[in-house]
Amino acid sequence: MEINKKVDKGEDNSPEGEMTKEDVSEANEGDIVLGCHIRLSSHQRPVIHQVASAPMPSDCEFSFFDPSEPQCREVLLDPSTTIPELFAILRQWVPQVQKNIGVIGNEILKRGCGVNDRDGLTDMSLLHYCCKAGAPGIGDAETAASFARQLLALGADPNLRSRWTNMRALHYAAYFDVPQLIQVVLQDAQPGEVDATCSDFDFGTALHIAASNLCLSAVKCLLELGANPAFRNEKAQCPADVVPDPLDMPLDMADVAAVAKQLRTLLREALPRPSTPLPLTLQAQSPPALSDKARVQLATMGIRLGDRVAIAGQKVGTLRFCGSTEFSGGLWAGVELDKPEGKNNGSVAGVQYFTCRLKHGIFAPLSKISKPLERPKATKVHTPVRPPRRIDLSRITSRINTAQQKDQPRTKCCLGPSLLSSTYSPRSWSQPCFSRQFFMCIYRLDRTGAVLSH
Known part of the structure; x- marks a missing residue:
C-alpha cells in the first residue's frame, strides 16, 4: 500500500489550488539524480536515485521479495544489486519486506546510499520508509523504531518532505498509526514541530492525519507529546471535525464506528475550555502594517485597506490584508467577503493574517483585486402628457x-x-x-x- 502520487494541481490562483512552498519542497542545491552504478558515501550531498524494478530470482515462485528465502537473500546480499533495485524492494507492501526494513535498509547504506537520499519513484527517504514499516498488521514497530534511531544518528533529516505527498516522517508515522515512530521522530524536535502541517491534507497537522485515518494509538501519542487539538486546517476544521462520522458507516463496520466515536470524544475533550463566552461579533482591529512594496502597489491601484473591493469582478468584500505570505510568494490580498463564500477565517496553515467570521475570508493575488463596479442609478423617464385626440x-x-x-x-x-x-x-x-x-x-x-x- 503506497501513498498515491499527486499530480499537477492545476492553475488556480487561490492558496488552495496553487503549489506552495509547503506543497513542493525546493530541490536541495546538492540534489543529484544518480544512475544505477554510481556509489556515494553517506556524508555526501543527498541524491535522487533512478527508478528500477525489484530484482527477483529467475525460478522464484513468489511475486514478492522474501529475504528469508535463500534465493532472495542471495540477491539481497549480492554487491551487484543496485540501490534503485533495493528501493524497489522497499516499495513492496508485504510483511516479508516491511518486517525486514533494517536488513534491507542497511544493505542500501552499504552500497553508498546517503542517509537522506530519495527513491526516484516515491521521492521518499529511508526514514520515510521506516515510518511506514511499523504499520500494524504489516510490519514490526520495534524493528522499525530501532532502524529509525540508527538513521537519525547518521544524520537523517526528520523534516525532509516527499515532493509527491508533501509529508514528513512524522506525517507518515501518523498516517500508518505507528506511535513508536512518532516518539522517535519527535524526540529531538523543536517546539511546534509536532504541529507541522501538510498541504495534501488541507494544511492539517499530524493530528488531523491520524484522526481522519482513525489511528487511535497515533492520536493518543500525539496528544501526549503536545499536539494542538484546536489547530484548524484551511477548511477551519480541528482534528475532531475530520474524524469520519460513525453514523454514516454500515452495520458490518460496527468496530470501526466505535473507534470513530471514541476518537471524536477524545479529541473534543482535549479542546481547551474558554473561560469567558466568545463575543458574538468580532472586535474591530487595527489594520496590519503594510510593506513598502504593498503600499506602492495599492497606491497605484487607488485602493486602501478597508476599501470595498471585488475579486476577479465576482466576489465582493472588504480589503483586510495586503502583503507577502508563508503559503506562496508575491503579494496577496486578504478579503473579508460580504457572504459566506470564502475558504477560511483569515488564516492559512495556522498563520492568522486577519480576522473575520468563518468562511468569510479568502486570499487572492493582488492582480485579481479591483474596485467593485457601481451600478448606474435608474433614472425616471418623464413622458409628456398629450391632450386627448378626437376620433373620427x-x-x-x-x-x-x-x-x-x-x-x-x-x-x-x-x-x-x-x-x-x-x-x-x-x-x-x-x-x-x-x-x-x-x-x-x-x-x-x-x-x-x-x-x-x-
Whole structure:
C-alpha cells in the first residue's frame, strides 16, 4: 500500500489550488539524480536515485521479495544489486519486506546510499520508509523504531518532505498509526514541530492525519507529546471535525464506528475550555502594517485597506490584508467577503493574517483585486402628457369575417346613423374574432354618445 502520487494541481490562483512552498519542497542545491552504478558515501550531498524494478530470482515462485528465502537473500546480499533495485524492494507492501526494513535498509547504506537520499519513484527517504514499516498488521514497530534511531544518528533529516505527498516522517508515522515512530521522530524536535502541517491534507497537522485515518494509538501519542487539538486546517476544521462520522458507516463496520466515536470524544475533550463566552461579533482591529512594496502597489491601484473591493469582478468584500505570505510568494490580498463564500477565517496553515467570521475570508493575488463596479442609478423617464385626440368615427368599419356563410339568413346591424353598417349571421356570434371586435365597436361608440340600434 503506497501513498498515491499527486499530480499537477492545476492553475488556480487561490492558496488552495496553487503549489506552495509547503506543497513542493525546493530541490536541495546538492540534489543529484544518480544512475544505477554510481556509489556515494553517506556524508555526501543527498541524491535522487533512478527508478528500477525489484530484482527477483529467475525460478522464484513468489511475486514478492522474501529475504528469508535463500534465493532472495542471495540477491539481497549480492554487491551487484543496485540501490534503485533495493528501493524497489522497499516499495513492496508485504510483511516479508516491511518486517525486514533494517536488513534491507542497511544493505542500501552499504552500497553508498546517503542517509537522506530519495527513491526516484516515491521521492521518499529511508526514514520515510521506516515510518511506514511499523504499520500494524504489516510490519514490526520495534524493528522499525530501532532502524529509525540508527538513521537519525547518521544524520537523517526528520523534516525532509516527499515532493509527491508533501509529508514528513512524522506525517507518515501518523498516517500508518505507528506511535513508536512518532516518539522517535519527535524526540529531538523543536517546539511546534509536532504541529507541522501538510498541504495534501488541507494544511492539517499530524493530528488531523491520524484522526481522519482513525489511528487511535497515533492520536493518543500525539496528544501526549503536545499536539494542538484546536489547530484548524484551511477548511477551519480541528482534528475532531475530520474524524469520519460513525453514523454514516454500515452495520458490518460496527468496530470501526466505535473507534470513530471514541476518537471524536477524545479529541473534543482535549479542546481547551474558554473561560469567558466568545463575543458574538468580532472586535474591530487595527489594520496590519503594510510593506513598502504593498503600499506602492495599492497606491497605484487607488485602493486602501478597508476599501470595498471585488475579486476577479465576482466576489465582493472588504480589503483586510495586503502583503507577502508563508503559503506562496508575491503579494496577496486578504478579503473579508460580504457572504459566506470564502475558504477560511483569515488564516492559512495556522498563520492568522486577519480576522473575520468563518468562511468569510479568502486570499487572492493582488492582480485579481479591483474596485467593485457601481451600478448606474435608474433614472425616471418623464413622458409628456398629450391632450386627448378626437376620433373620427365616420371612418370606422366592421371587420367581421362572414366568409363561408352565404346561405345563412342575414340581419342588418346599424350602430349609429350612417356610422357603422355590417352584415352578420347568428353563426358568427360564436367566433372570438367577431365577439371581440363587435363589442369593442359598441363600447367605443357608446362612450362617444352614438345612437345604438338593431
